[in-house]
Amino acid sequence: MNILSYGLLGLLAREPRSGYDLTQYIKPFWPAKHSQIYPLLGKMEHDGYLTFDLIRQSDKPDKKIYTITSKGIEELKRWIDEPTSDPVNRDEMMLKAYSIWLTDPEKAIRLFEEREKMHAERAVYYESLLVKLKEDDQGEQRYLSPGVPTFSRYILLTKALTDSKNAVEWCQWVLSMLKKG
Amino acid sequence: MNILSYGLLGLLAREPRSGYDLTQYIKPFWPAKHSQIYPLLGKMEHDGYLTFDLIRQSDKPDKKIYTITSKGIEELKRWIDEPTSDPVNRDEMMLKAYSIWLTDPEKAIRLFEEREKMHAERAVYYESLLVKLKEDDQGEQRYLSPGVPTFSRYILLTKALTDSKNAVEWCQWVLSMLKKG
């Protein structure tokens, strides 16, 4: 049970999903490829944290729908009280920014403009997910109450959105200095 | 030559340093343990990107001071123009936040207060580094000119500081909702 496996349990605690679905949903919060996730799900099933049902499909490939067990729920609750490891942020861009003084300003400008675009696109994406969340809520603002799963999703999406916006602003700030010279 | 090795080259492009020093300086921007860095430095030296001088010390253990070669500088410049990989952010706290609805509010509050404190401490630390940078500059504001190494350090520290502050604010925002209930 590594950290990723708790992330997967957290998704399955809301509703049963396939490995394929889990790979998509976990991505913004804990990047991982399907080649890491599929074997891990097998191990978690073997250890009794999950069960699965094989769903035969004619139009699309067959799939395994994983469901969390009560043992899985207990393990998830236990984990929340354990010490939390430090965040790990690795961004090649930051290392390039550290050496940007070695290169010519045009190249530096191109680099930061690219990144600004990337983060702006992410911001749009997270914004759209937040809009969807609020639409599903139908004006009842249930997502503002801790204790419902939507609350957790709401605060995470908000964090992802502000992080993206801040990254865009930082790029713009650096660009303004690069263009002044 | 993995991404970390370019980070190390970037530090050595400013001034020669020991592996021990590099381990400290790289940490905020690319977490890595000495057990990863020492063998990597050996490989980079073997490949001609670095040289080292063995400094014998009587009070402290001997050390190796690494210096970047012209081949190293060229490689560093070449890397900046290459495609940049996506940032990787993995924070166990985010996964816990996603499952926080399963636990009681007091535990949730404790979790977020701890994190708020951690990020606040980081903010103080980065603030102090920025203050030091500006003191060393002696009011000449050279760090605002792209093309000097201090500019790169300035923009990175500013990013690290605002990221920490934003994380503190997010924790406080979540806490305000958790306390309302």
Add this chain to the structure above:
DNA sequence: ACTAACATGTAAGTAGTTACATGATTGG
């Protein structure tokens, strides 16, 4: 015709962590 989405899996490799190993000096 080709590209993307759906769907799961394994094999081989790289990157990163934890633990082991050593040892002097300084400060509380």
Add this chain to the structure above:
DNA sequence: CCAATCATGTAACTACTTACATGTTAGT
């Protein structure tokens, strides 16, 4: 006396990525 800082290294392990492997359907 104990912990921290300085200083470098290896061994064993875990985590993660890239590449290989297969196959259908829907849209451009």
